Amino acid sequence: MNQSQQEFAIRVRELVVGFGRQTVLDHLSLDVRRGEILGLVGASGGGKSVLMRTIIGLIPRQGGTIEIMGQPTRGRTEGAAMTWGILFQQGALFSSLTVRQNVQFPLRENLVLSQELMDEIAIAKLEMVGLRAQDADKYPAELSGGMTKRVALARALALDPPILFLDEPTSGLDPIAAGDFDALITTLQRTLGLTVFMVTHDLASLTAVCDRVAALADGRIVAIGPMRELLQSEHPWVRAYFHGKRSQMLQHEMR
Ligand SMILES: Nc1ncnc2c1ncn2[C@@H]1O[C@H](COP(=O)(O)OP(=O)(O)OP(=O)(O)O)[C@@H](O)[C@H]1O
Numbered sequence: 001m002n003q004s005q006q007e008f009a010i011r012v013r014e015l016v017v018g019f020g021r022q023t024v025l026d027h028l029s030l031d032v033r034r035g036e037i038l039g040l041v042g043a044s045g046g047g048k049s050v051l052m053r054t055i056i057g058l059i060p061r062q063g064g065t066i067e068i069m070g071q072p073t074r075g076r077t078e079g080a081a082m083t084w085g086i087l088f089q090q091g092a093l094f095s096s097l098t099v100r101q102n103v104q105f106p107l108r109e110n111l112v113l114s115q116e117l118m119d120e121i122a123i124a125k126l127e128m129v130g131l132r133a134q135d136a137d138k139y140p141a142e143l144s145g146g147m148t149k150r151v152a153l154a155r156a157l158a159l160d161p162p163i164l165f166l167d168e169p170t171s172g173l174d175p176i177a178a179g180d181f182d183a184l185i186t187t188l189q190r191t192l193g194l195t196v197f198m199v200t201h202d203l204a205s206l207t208a209v210c211d212r213v214a215a216l217a218d219g220r221i222v223a224i225g226p227m228r229e230l231l232q233s234e235h236p237w238v239r240a241y242f243h244g245k246r247s248q249m250l251q252h253e254m255r
């Protein structure tokens with residue numbers, strides 16, 4: 001492995017993605033360092049989810065290159081699920097499967113394991129995300145919003161991937177549940193050495209959890225760095241985002 005392969009979990013260069021005549025990502029470049037929690041902010045409809053889905057190969061690209069753990073990607077590849085786990089913006093548990101079966105889904109898809117071992121793994125993953133063994137037999141409709149996010153996280157981590165993608169993991173949670181989820185992400189990142197790439201609008205998450213923050217505007221990354229550097233950015237959209245009336249109020253209250 002050369003040095004840049006060791007340093008970066010994800011390298012995106014000159015990425016172009018569009019739908020019909022709409023260009024969403026326009027020669028976007030971005031590096032995610034190994035072991036960091038990188039936050040991504042951007043306008044609604046600006047392409048954050050598209051970027052995440054393109055990196056994992058769910059959306060085709062028109063141009064550019066993507067490397068994950070030093071390997072160039074070409075659309076969906078075998079074994080990819082062992083490299084990353086993802087928590088989609090729209091929770092997306094399988095409603096007809098129990099919590100246990102949801103968590104076991106990636107194991108069934110990718111490995112051949114005994115039922116006994118899969119049950120053990122499912123319970124261990126549920127406990128890791130702060131759920132109890134007795135939650136395993138519930139169905140998604142029987143879970144609270146916070147529990148649903150945790151089950152989705154347990155499923156994303158089922159195969160012990162080194163990279164975790166989170167698309168607005170705390171949206172829809174009350175501030176206490178959101179704070180608890182942030183603390184969980186931080187603990188998991190530290191104990192498992194994960195690289196986390198997280199879309200979030202939550203200023204508390206950006207400040208407390210993220211090592212660096214990237215801002216997406218006009219189809220590109222227009223600023224990237226620790227939160228304190230982003231707050232100094234001269235880019236008009238970044239300024240409006242962090243220094244607009246609403247965020248000023250929040251930041252004032254956070255002091
Ligand atoms: N599969 C698709 N087909 C066509 N257009 C798409 C598709 N997925 C996304 N888009 C378009 O790409 C643009 C970016 O969408 P995306 O979901 O990435 O926004 P976002 O930054 O995640 O927004 P939000 O903060 O609201 O989640 C939007 O204009 C959307 O309509």
Ligand SMILES: [Mg+2]
Nearest residue numbers: 048049089167
């Ligand atoms: Mg989105």
